[in-house]
Amino acid sequence: MKPVRRSKVVSMEEAASVVKDGMMVSIGGNHSHEAPSAFCRELVRRGVKNLTLVPSNAAGYQVDVLIGAGCVGSLYNSYCGLDYIGAAPNYRRFSESGRLKVVEFDEMGLMRGLKASAAGVAFFPLPDGFLGVDVWRANPEFYKVIADPFTGKKVVVMPPIRPQVCIIHVPQCDMYGNAIEPGVFDDILHQAADHVIVTTDEIVPVEYIQAHHTEVTLIGKFVDAIVKVPYGAHPGQCSGRYTHDEDHMKEYQLAGKDDASFAKFLEKYVHGKTNEQYLEAVGLSRLLKLKYY
């Protein structure tokens, strides 16, 4: 009997059921681009509470939507915003009203905490000069100032950061989780978590990956579940497929101005809807306009 290699492809519901209240969850993406936005909307539907979110160095919609839906207890924040469109409305509103605990990071500290976890080392130093950056004063729990054992100079170090679940979106991967994507942070995220979920616009045959194996950025061995979600990065961009939906992002930003209007937004686009129904609510004509070039 010939053994069959296991496919990791599962349904959205099955993949999302792993995420429980109070968990530490990392979320990929670059600004609002190539982010697992459809998966985040599923977490909103499921009403998950009190998550500790560990986004990539620059987060946008994918994180803000979870904050606005009341899913987030604390946020390891390097950046949260909507790029040139302006502030991430829920992030700003919830932190200014004290409803969101923001744990202060910069992108190097966050990166190196995840690297420490991926590499299994006790801590990771930051370069000389970091004492001039106020982040270590605002987050002394993570940024520790110690004496360099070799020179005696002060050095800022970062402990391992280990999310329980990691969620990443890619344009394409095979059924074993090998993925090709140009993201700059997702590679470290997928190496630094206990359970990795990849959502993808397309599942390609393993032969495609084999023909492009030097371009693979996520190694399937680290991946636990794959969910196929067409337009899964909307309203962000997905490399080579569609660009971001500026009109929707502006509608989103406006809706985040207060609780009542954001609740209406979630009713219109998220609650009680499958991904297909979400895309219908956005509209086919809009989706067809999101040309990459």
Added chain:
Amino acid sequence: MAETKHASEYCPAELMAAFLSRDLKDEELGVFGAFSQIPWAACQLARASHAPGLWFICGPSAAINSKLPKLMWSVSDNRMHLGAEGRITLDGVMDMQGNPTFIDFGFYGGFQIDKFGNLNIAYIGDQKQPKFRGPGTVGTMATAWLNRVYLFTHGHTPRLLVDKVDFISGPGFIDGPKGRENAGSPARSEGPRYIVTPICVFDFDEETKQARLKSVHPGHSVEEVKSRTGFKPIIPSKVPETEPPTVEELAFLRAFDPDRILPQLC
């Protein structure tokens, strides 16, 4: 040699891009982040005019030497990979930034910049419940190490250009001439060179490391700069006009910006 002809009609962002481009040298390597159309235009103008071997990394996509032929509103996205000569992950960019011999210059902005060239893009007030929550420090901490830093703004108000930032995301001279040294910044890293705004350019006094008015853009005055600046800049007895874009520079910038994004920035 023919006399240089300057353009007469241009927008502030075009002048800023032209000014910055002239300071970039052939074979150098620079970085910029999201919402950086002025730095992007400056790098491309430098490559077209005097620095054909300039290297630049668009931080968010980490695309190296993007050939994307026109400015876009989103500088954060992967379309920057069009025609790029390579890519690097953020991890690699972080290693290059921390190593003070590698990256020559970077461009940074924030919602507060002070007289010592410190930058705040994190928050104002109590960290647990801030009066104002900005996006976060993100990559601005690199001003602690990069060989030189260009600060740029899309506006010029007393709220933006303040006496002292409420939080240092990107260190300039911190609190004076010894600030960077005391914080351990590498000696080779000169810190901020200019603050380039839509109405003027500041550099920094060699002794005190405080912002000094270097030039005022045509159509603006020293008095206007004083009234719109929240810190007290050092003002030399003679303040020249900033050199406007040349006809050639402007022609390049217009061709690179067919959607006319630059006039909408400032």
